[in-house]
Amino acid sequence: xxxxxxxxxxxxxxxxxxxxxxxxxxxxxxxxxxxxxxxxxxxxxxxxxxxxxxxxxxxxxxxxxxxxxxxxxxxxxxxxxxxxxxxxxxxxxxxxxxxxxxxxxx
Amino acid sequence: xxxxxxxxxxxxxxxxxxxxxxxxxxxxxxxxxxxxxxxxxxxxxxxxxxxxxxxxxxxxxxxxxxxxxxxxxxxxxxxxxxxxxxxxxxxxxxxxxxxxxxxxxxxxxxxxxxxxxxxxxxxxxxxxxxxxxxxxxxxxxxxxxxxxxxxxxxxxxxx
Numbered sequence: 201x202x203x204x205x206x207x208x209x210x211x212x213x214x215x216x217x218x219x220x221x222x223x224x225x226x227x228x229x230x231x232x233x234x235x236x237x238x239x240x241x242x243x244x245x246x247x248x249x250x251x252x253x254x255x256x257x258x259x260x261x262x263x264x265x266x267x268x269x270x271x272x273x274x275x276x277x278x279x280x281x282x283x284x285x286x287x288x289x290x291x292x293x294x295x296x297x298x299x300x301x302x303x304x305x306x
Numbered sequence: 307x308x309x310x311x312x313x314x315x316x317x318x319x320x321x322x323x324x325x326x327x328x329x330x331x332x333x334x335x336x337x338x339x340x341x342x343x344x345x346x347x348x349x350x351x352x353x354x355x356x357x358x359x360x361x362x363x364x365x366x367x368x369x370x371x372x373x374x375x376x377x378x379x380x381x382x383x384x385x386x387x388x389x390x391x392x393x394x395x396x397x398x399x400x401x402x403x404x405x406x407x408x409x410x411x412x413x414x415x416x417x418x419x420x421x422x423x424x425x426x427x428x429x430x431x432x433x434x435x436x437x438x439x440x441x442x443x444x445x446x447x448x449x450x451x452x453x454x455x456x457x458x459x460x461x462x463x464x465x
Contacts, residue, residue, distance in 0.1 A: 217419035217420050218419075230405070230428075232405045253417070256417075258415065258417045258418065259412070259413065259414060259415075259418065260412075260413040261410055261411065261412045261413070261423075262408075262410060262411040263410055264406065264408040264409060264410060265404070265405070265406060265428070266401055266404050266406070266408065266409040266410070266427050266428050266429075267409065267410055267425060267426070267427060267428070268376060268377040268378070268425075268426040268427055268428050268459075269376070269377070271425065271426075272424075272425055272426050273423065273424070273425050274423065274424040274425070275412070275414070275418065275422070275423050275424075276418050276419050276420040276421075276422055277417055277418055277419055278417055278418070278419035280417070
């Protein structure tokens with residue numbers, strides 16, 4: 201289930217600061233909610249998000265229950281070289297998703 | 307006859323007042339699970355240790371009034387040249403009254419170019435949000451913002 205939305209500019213000038221927007225489809229169940237008959241809904245969240253640029257980690261985040269469903273994270277990086285961004289989300293119950301995006305730097 | 311009416315009315319009001327008091331008690335006990343300023347302070351201490359946290363450099367953007375606490379846009383930016391000698395190492399965001407005090411930890415580096423992150427958060431109550439930035443020289447800077455929430459998140463019943 202490819203459920204990630206990534207927004208990376210396709211082209212950039214060397215040295216430009218570019219914005220990267222990511223969205224991953226996930227319920228982010230807090231573990232604090234109850235069903236009508238009083239049972240606790242177990243926690244199911246994404247706990248970690250990582251972005252690598254040509255294999256080097258440039259951004260990482262620890263996520264908690266206080267992050268809204270379908271975690272949306274944006275950050276910046278310097279366009280250093282043409283190549284590939286790799287994104288990885290890891291969460292409860294063995295959740296693991298990856299996505300990638302390419303950039304050409306002139 | 308008239309006098310008796312008056313006394314039953316008084317009894318009724320007394321009973322109604324008593325019922326309201328009883329009704330209020332469970333609401334108070336439900337609040338115990340929430341993060342309190344003490345747990346907020348403990349969560350900040352876990353990140354900062356005994357270092358001094360100064361106010362400034364950090365800008366925390368959240369709407370002052372939100373209708374729905376389930377998704378609240380938040381942006382944290384830090385004024386920093388973002389060079390290899392002087393950059394923001396990480397940004398930590400905390401809340402005061404959600405069931406647990408952490409919102410997120412974001413690790414940046416000199417390659418970020420600009421120390422700014424955005425995400426969407428959940429807020430269970432009207433409360434204070436605190437953002438703390440750790441600089442490459444080990445200093446900590448913070449900003450806080452108060453948010454009023456009309457519809458709370460996190461603990462509502464699943465239907």
